[in-house]
Amino acid sequence: MPELPEVEVVRRGVAAHVVDRTVADVEVLHPRAVRKHSAGAGDFATRLTGRRLVAARRRGKYLWLELGDAAEAAASTVAASPKAAGEALLTHLGMSGQLRVQPEHVPDEKHLRVRLRFDGGGDELRFVDQRTFGGLSLASLVSVNDVLVPAPIAHIAPDPLEPAFDREAIAEAVRARRTGIKRALLDQSLISGIGNIYADEALWRAGLHWARPTATLTRPVVRRLLDAVIDVMHDALRAGGTSFDALYVNVNGESGYFDRSLAVYGQSGRECPTCAATVRRDTFMNRSAYTCPGCQPTPRNAHW
DNA sequence: TCCAAGTCCTGTATGC
DNA sequence: TGCATACAGGACTTGG
Numbered sequence: 001m002p003e004l005p006e007v008e009v010v011r012r013g014v015a016a017h018v019v020d021r022t023v024a025d026v027e028v029l030h031p032r033a034v035r036k037h038s039a040g041a042g043d044f045a046t047r048l049t050g051r052r053l054v055a056a057r058r059r060g061k062y063l064w065l066e067l068g069d070a071a072e073a074a075a076s077t078v079a080a081s082p083k084a085a086g087e088a089l090l091t092h093l094g095m096s097g098q099l100r101v102q103p104e105h106v107p108d109e110k111h112l113r114v115r116l117r118f119d120g121g122g123d124e125l126r127f128v129d130q131r132t133f134g135g136l137s138l139a140s141l142v143s144v145n146d147v148l149v150p151a152p153i154a155h156i157a158p159d160p161l162e163p164a165f166d167r168e169a170i171a172e173a174v175r176a177r178r179t180g181i182k183r184a185l186l187d188q189s190l191i192s193g194i195g196n197i198y199a200d201e202a203l204w205r206a207g208l209h210w211a212r213p214t215a216t217l218t219r220p221v222v223r224r225l226l227d228a229v230i231d232v233m234h235d236a237l238r239a240g241g242t243s244f245d246a247l248y249v250n251v252n253g254e255s256g257y258f259d260r261s262l263a264v265y266g267q268s269g270r271e272c273p274t275c276a277a278t279v280r281r282d283t284f285m286n287r288s289a290y291t292c293p294g295c296q297p298t299p300r301n302a303h304w
Numbered sequence: 305t306c307c308a309a310g311t312c313c314t315g316t317a318t319g320c
Numbered sequence: 321t322g323c324a325t326a327c328a329g330g331a332c333t334t335g336g
Contacts, residue, residue, distance in 0.1 A: 001309060032333085061310075095309055096334080111334090131334050133310065178318095179327065188311085196309065286330075287309055307336090317327075 002093040004060060004159055004193030005236035006248050006256065010099050011063050013251030015056035017101040018118070018125050019065070022052045025117040033113035033127060036090075036152070037137035047138055048089060048116070057088075060159045060192025063099075064088040064150050066141070086141040090150045094133025100126045101251040159193035160230045161237075171222040174214050180303035181217065181225070182210035182289060194229060197242055200265045200290045202228040210282070210289040211302035235261065264290040 002010070026045035028034055037044040052068035067087045091099065100109070101123050108115075114127040114136055127136055139150035147164060149156070158164040170191055177184050184190055185199045194202070203210055205228035208221070217225075236242055241256030249255055259266075263273050268281035268290060277294030 003310095092310080094311080094333090131308090131332095133333060177326085183327085186310085285309090285328085287307090308334100311332095313329105313331085315327105315329090318325085320322105320324090 001095050001195055001197065001242075002061060002097065002248055003195035003198050003242075004161065005198075005233055005239075005258070006241035007058055007061050007063050007093060007193075008161070008237055009241045009250050009256065010093070011056050011058045013101065014063070014065065014099055014125070017123060017251060018116075019053050019056055021118040021120075023048050023050065023116055024119045025049060025115075027115040027117075028113070029115070030113040030132065032132045033129060033135050034137060036135050044136070044138060051087075053089070058159075059149055059153060059162070060156050060188055061195070062090065062092055062150070062153050062156065062192075064090045064139075067138075086148070088139055088141055088150050090137050090139045090152065091127070092134050094129065094131065094135070096131040097127065097129040097134030098249055099251055100128055100249075100253060102126055156188050156192045157190055160191065160226070160233055161193070167223065167226050171219055171226060174222050175217055175219070177214040179214055180210065181208060181212045181214050182284065183303075184214050185229070186285075191226075191229070193233070196287060196289075197262070197265045198229065198232050198236065201232045201263060204264045204290075204292060204296060205232060207295050209291055209296045209298050209302065210284060211304050212299045213301055213303040216299070216301065264292055266290065 026048045028041040028045055031041050034041050034044045053065045054068040055066040057064055065088060067089060104121060104124050109128045111128050111130045112126055113129050116125040139152050141148045142151045142154055144154050145164060173190055174184050182199050182203060185194050202225060206225040208225060236258040239256055239258035239261060241248060242258040264279050267279040270279055272279055272292035272294055275294035277292050279290055279292055282289045
């Protein structure tokens with residue numbers, strides 16, 4: 001599932017292949033893929049056509065392509081379309097979304113949802129999504145603490161790889177919560193970019209059980225956990241992300257290999273690499289939480 | 305039929 | 321009592 005490291009890998013690929021290109025044509029093959037664009041698929045295609053992609057940026061699991069002025073596009077076919085300086089093509093990959101850069105002669109993927117063609121032909125940018133939890137939309141950019149972000153994600157907190165990530169402030173915010181630590185880690189308005197995989201891996205590295213109440217954590221323990229989050233993100237990024245199956249690939253269709261380094265996530269019944277205890281799976285928020293009972297003992301006052 | 309899981313929405317709880 | 325905020329849980333989705 002695409003979490004922060006996987007989205008960053010995709011961002012780098014998109015930046016290398018489609019930034020500075022002008023959109024010649026937009027094809028929406030499944031309306032659900034643009035459901036967040038309230039004006040509909042037709043408006044999405046019309047407003048995006050003729051725009052130049054000037055930068056690829058990311059916050060947490062969201063990725064966006066900043067759009068240049070429509071008037072800059074010499075070959076624009078919709079010169080009369082509304083100019084929107086400070087606009088972006090906002091993307092979320094959901095559970096199974098992929099942004100693929102493909103030569104135009106490559107046959108369509110089974111779950112191809114949106115296709116962008118560019119002036120001059122050549123490679124296309126394709127949004128492929130089996131489960132359609134992800135999607136694309138056009139959004140205006142707003143300034144949040146001197147950082148320009150798309151308006152729909154203005155509430156999303158900085159992620160652990162951003163300069164704006166304030167470890168001390170977040171540690172205090174975590175301790176002020178009255179919930180379990182894993183639920184807090186998954187709250188994108190507190191820290192962005194963490195999903196189920198890296199939450200479990202970071203908690204294991206920090207030696208904390210997922211049900212530990214946030215209010216019982218000391219400042220040094222929360223700092224240790226945030227350091228574990230940062231470390232696991234960097235390790236996964238170096239490995240090209242985590243791929244369990246064909247649902248996550250980079251823009252060239254290649255898988256990452258961080259799944260080989262996972263200590264607990266998806267490892268129920270196997271030995272913990274540190275203490276050899278058997279990793280267990282619990283049900284948490286209608287999904288899974290993996291822990292090592294040796295390294296991550298269940299707290300007496302667990303917040304189930 | 306169940307499972308995977310990120311986000312949004314809604315209902316409930318809490319505090320002022 | 322009423323309001324604002326925090327929190328919890330379900331719905332959505334598709335293919336194995």
